[in-house]
Amino acid sequence: MGKKFTELNDKHIEFIQQQKIYFVATAAETGNVNLSPKGGDSLRVIDRNTIAWLNLTGSGNESAAHVLKNPRMTIMFCAFEGPPMILRTYGPAQVLHQSDDAWQSYNHLFPASVAARQIYLLNIDLVQTSCGMSVPYFDYQADRDDLANWSIKQGKTGIEKYWHKKNQQSIDGFATEIVERSGIADLVDE
Numbered sequence: 001m002g003k004k005f006t007e008l009n010d011k012h013i014e015f016i017q018q019q020k021i022y023f024v025a026t027a028a029e030t031g032n033v034n035l036s037p038k039g040g041d042s043l044r045v046i047d048r049n050t051i052a053w054l055n056l057t058g059s060g061n062e063s064a065a066h067v068l069k070n071p072r073m074t075i076m077f078c079a080f081e082g083p084p085m086i087l088r089t090y091g092p093a094q095v096l097h098q099s100d101d102a103w104q105s106y107n108h109l110f111p112a113s114v115a116a117r118q119i120y121l122l123n124i125d126l127v128q129t130s131c132g133m134s135v136p137y138f139d140y141q142a143d144r145d146d147l148a149n150w151s152i153k154q155g156k157t158g159i160e161k162y163w164h165k166k167n168q169q170s171i172d173g174f175a176t177e178i179v180e181r182s183g184i185a186d187l188v189d190e
Contacts, residue, residue: 005127007048025074026066031172034062051122056115065170084132091125097181115151
């Protein structure tokens with residue numbers, strides 16, 4: 001039942017644009033595999049072989065560390081309503097930080113957020129669809145605003161302190177480069 005493609009087609013792009021949640025998987029050569037749910041208005045299909053997604057500040061920073069060690073990434077979408085389908089995109093990814101030259105080329109595509117931490121570019125070399133007939137139905141009610149409210153309360157300085165204190169290493173101890181590549185290396189721990 002599964003089908004493979006070398007790029008996204010119109011049907012895939014339309015399906016992706018309708019989804020309220022997606023899942024990102026990354027892994028270094030050793031250590032733990034990371035799988036993170038993502039939501040909100042944080043993903044854009046740039047072209048048939050490129051997806052950009054905005055990573056907001058959170059408790060972990062696994063994707064950044066993994067992509068630096070081994071740039072492979074999988075993004076999975078699945079239908080929780082309507083006809084069943086699972087769509088996975090595979091390929092090498094690049095992580096952009098706020099001080100990187102390419103940041104401005106993509107940051108404007110997303111709603112402004114003080115919590116904006118990284119932007120990832122997935123260069124798709126394989127698209128796979130499968131049936132998804134056992135994925136249960138779920139009804140979308142609304143996006144959560146907890147992270148946005150917390151981020152606004154922290155402000156830019158609070159977010160940067162959080163990055164400095166909590167986001168510099170993966171759970172396996174791999175560097176994320178959040179401090180060095182975001183221009184906050186001189187921030188002092190409090």
